[in-house]
Amino acid sequence: NNIRTAWYEYMTKIKAHVMFFDYLKIYINQQENKKYFEEEFKIFMNQKTTTTWITSDNKTIESIHPPSKKIQINIHNDRIQAAPFKLQTEINNTQITTNETNKIIEQNNYTNKHLQTL
Known part of the structure; x- marks a missing residue:
């Protein structure tokens, strides 16, 4: 059910129809790579740069x-x-x-x- 909702949101976002099984590859890739983007790429705004x-x-x-x-x-x-x-x-x-x-x-x-x- 979450995959179907994400699929509809993706099609709305790009304003195009995407076959479900084509989107499934994209969804799986996003889920596998999600952990890398959530943990490692944080920007610390409280560090002095000057x-x-x-x-x-x-x-x-x-x-x-x-x-x-x-x-x-x-x-x-x-x-x-x-x-x-x-x-x-x-x-x-x-x-x-x-x-x-x-x-x-x-x-x-x-x-x-x-x-x-x-």
Whole structure:
């Protein structure tokens, strides 16, 4: 009786006539697979999906991905700087300074942290 009711509901839903024995295969398949869809695919809406980011000026930002500004990353109880964008000093005939190297390191830190969130 439940199968017949489900059969009528299915035909109403798809707005077409389906032979009963053709539907029976669909019904059996749905019943066998029903347990997988009821148990394993639950979405938990109470889980936090954002990360708390601390900017270099000590402001707190909640987002999934790192903000597009300089941030601080805590590595082994040591805060390091990470920046998405840095400009090279445009002075010709100058040696590369530690400051220029630090810009590259900060960008690499930011890139590595950003890749972890993907």
